[in-house]
Amino acid sequence: MKYRCHLLNVLVLGTFLLINHVSYSQELDLKSYIDLVKKNNADLKQSEKQVLIAKEDTKIARSALLPSVSVNGFYQRDFNRNFLFINDFDGSLTRLRTNFNNSVNSNAVLNQTIFDLAAFSAVKIVKLTEEISILNDEHLSNELVVQASSLYWQTIYAKESVKVLAENSNLAKDQFDQIKKLHERGIVSDLQVQQAEVFYKKTLPILKNTENQFGKLLNDLKILANIPMAAPIALTDDLETIGTSDLMPGHEVDLEDRPQLKKLKKEVEVTNKRIGIEKKFWYPKVNLTAGYNYDAQANDFNFNANANKLFFLQAGVSMPIFSGGRNKAKIARATFERDMAELQLTKIKRDLLNQLKTAENNYTNAMANIETYKETILLNENEVEIFKKQLRLGVVTSVEFKESRLRLTQSRLELLNAYLDLHIARLQVLRIKGQKS
Numbered sequence: 001m002k003y004r005c006h007l008l009n010v011l012v013l014g015t016f017l018l019i020n021h022v023s024y025s026q027e028l029d030l031k032s033y034i035d036l037v038k039k040n041n042a043d044l045k046q047s048e049k050q051v052l053i054a055k056e057d058t059k060i061a062r063s064a065l066l067p068s069v070s071v072n073g074f075y076q077r078d079f080n081r082n083f084l085f086i087n088d089f090d091g092s093l094t095r096l097r098t099n100f101n102n103s104v105n106s107n108a109v110l111n112q113t114i115f116d117l118a119a120f121s122a123v124k125i126v127k128l129t130e131e132i133s134i135l136n137d138e139h140l141s142n143e144l145v146v147q148a149s150s151l152y153w154q155t156i157y158a159k160e161s162v163k164v165l166a167e168n169s170n171l172a173k174d175q176f177d178q179i180k181k182l183h184e185r186g187i188v189s190d191l192q193v194q195q196a197e198v199f200y201k202k203t204l205p206i207l208k209n210t211e212n213q214f215g216k217l218l219n220d221l222k223i224l225a226n227i228p229m230a231a232p233i234a235l236t237d238d239l240e241t242i243g244t245s246d247l248m249p250g251h252e253v254d255l256e257d258r259p260q261l262k263k264l265k266k267e268v269e270v271t272n273k274r275i276g277i278e279k280k281f282w283y284p285k286v287n288l289t290a291g292y293n294y295d296a297q298a299n300d301f302n303f304n305a306n307a308n309k310l311f312f313l314q315a316g317v318s319m320p321i322f323s324g325g326r327n328k329a330k331i332a333r334a335t336f337e338r339d340m341a342e343l344q345l346t347k348i349k350r351d352l353l354n355q356l357k358t359a360e361n362n363y364t365n366a367m368a369n370i371e372t373y374k375e376t377i378l379l380n381e382n383e384v385e386i387f388k389k390q391l392r393l394g395v396v397t398s399v400e401f402k403e404s405r406l407r408l409t410q411s412r413l414e415l416l417n418a419y420l421d422l423h424i425a426r427l428q429v430l431r432i433k434g435q436k437s
Helices: 002-023 030-040 042-063 117-184 190-225 259-282 326-393 398-433
Strands: 026-028 068-077 083-087 093-097 102-115 233-235 285-298 307-318
Touching: 026 030, 030 042, 030 117, 030 190, 042 117, 117 190, 117 233, 117 259, 117 326, 117 398, 190 233, 190 398, 259 326, 326 398
Parallel strands: 026 233
Antiparallel strands: 068 102, 083 093, 102 285, 285 307
């Protein structure tokens, strides 16, 4: 009995925790969702690692200009005795040992580059590459924020479309119920009842498809922010959360400050540096080497009695004479790469200006459409209310009421779409100008 009570308590507790988990939803507004994306997105994490890799590459390149020091040494024990035999003038033999029991050798070498223009330029290129990786990370972060914001507003649009279509379905159901009551009183025909039922059933597939689309967009939001698919989330914003009067940025921003264009400029600078490296191929390279060598042998361990010590300082100069046209081809290739980078920079600037103009036009059109659709909705709502009363009296047909209902639904959906266009246009303007939301 005691065991059964304990088991019952465990089951009750488990059921409570399960219900609590299912009923809990993480509430997210746009800002909190963007924070999650910045924190958890896999692409951003990879980009951050690329920045760290570029920093280490810079350290590696700079180390080539610093002195390198190496130390080597060994100890050898000979277990055999080797002798040299010499014939003396008296006919006897003299035996001389030619090896020692113990041998040691050690050396230390220091190398330092004194003059190498190509190496100096290579360090500058690696440093520019590091700066490019930082700008690329910033550009990716900005693009990801715009992508996440656009997806967020599309999901909000789908959620509110579900509400509009559900209300449309309820209106169709009310119409069907009213027609049935009128049919019972003998006011309308069987055909009108059948029409009202068909009109109601036609609203259900569209509603279901929109609900499925909303669920898919929610899953896309989770994937982008690396949220577990089983975790429920609730979006708290609506398309009218931000007032339309302050959506458009009010001041101009120089496009040259955008991370994308800065990155392209750095790439042009890198290609110029590479051209400089190839042109410096014929310059001499000077390096300095200093070394110390210690070599000693002894039958016991008194090595100082039979040791050789050597300290040397060496300056080396190397200069290429003929490369078989390889260097000339490298210069030509680097020049072509520089030209391509400059053309890409010009193209991106032109595309951004065109995109900015389009986004500003879309914003202006969306603002105008919002005001128009608001007025249209008021008229459609009044019309539906009038038709509801007339439907109870049997004055209007089910077809006329259906058309009035569809006009209201269409106007509401168009208003939602205009708000979505407004948010998307605003995001595009902010993205192109490099401004923060």
